Amino acid sequence: MLKLLVGLGNPGPEYAQTRHNAGFWWIDALAARHGARLAPEKGYFGLVGKAQVAGQPLWLLEPMTFMNRSGQAVAALARFYRIEPEQILVVHDELDLLPGDVRLKQGGSHAGHNGLKDIQAQLGSAAFWRLRIGIGHPGVKSEVINWVLRKPPADERAAIDAACDRSQQVLEHLVAGEWEAAKRGLHAPAA
Template sequence: MKLIVGLGNPGKKYEDTRHNVGFHVIDQCAKNLNITLNQEKWKGLFGYETIGGEKVFLLKPLTYMNLSGEAVRPLIDFYKIEIDNVLVVYDDLDLPPGKIRLRQKGGHGGHNGIKSMLAHLGTENFKRIRVGIGRPEPGIAVANYVLSTFPPSEKQDVHESVQHAANACESWLSKDFLNVMNSFN
């Protein structure tokens, strides 16, 4: 079994914000893989299908970003998903819009959603796809920036990075993550 988690904030208010690119990647994966996100349980919205003989789960935590791990841990425990089979997709200030980076493990890098994941999973050994959202201009608070929408000049780059990240997720379903990293980084 594999689990792909996209981090974001629930609700219309946050739908198109920079912080929600993880949700957008999950939506694209759901479309590409024909998975319907129709189960709301354990503070998350998820769905799954059997692909290539393996159950593949897609999850959007409904806890708000800072508590994301609260939705992930119960699903992992109930379905007995190995941490090595968990991939988390989230926004990253250190990458420009349009860029993605895959990592096999790591710290939180100041990202509160990943801090929550680390706390609830008890390990940093889960796979990640970081989707670039860029840094704010001087004088703009990071909290305000991540909750802002992308300007028209960045929308095409972001759309392409969401597609690229979803393709990387799909590739991971049939390939070793190191190979996926080599192809997509």
């Protein structure tokens, strides 16, 4: 059962609309959908809120450290509230998926994603769940940093927003730990 939902991104207006902030977009949409309010919490190095989903209270977190220090916020909140890695869902941008694609998985490699890398290091575990929001790949490795820190064109942003919406429709399954049902709903071809 999930207890903490984390969206990854970089703080500041200059990054707000960039692909790397897809995790923040997801949390913002979820907070709006469930009437939750995110507020700065210095002790957790981020914006923190609480939502009720399927009768379960869930912590929401957007780390306000930069991406490569995301684990500082996640670990601080998880330790204080005794939340195990398996009870955490981290939502992040994914280069290896096209805009509009979304995938759920548990554990595995950080695949070079600095936010995931730091969360694994700070938690001492890779067993947390990941919701991977596709942002596409520039096609050339040397362009990746510029790609993730750039605003997507309107059609790609619409596809990313649609993926966020689709993934939130299976949130009740996620909260209940019904992973296979959630995956069936997420991994079905987009209509």
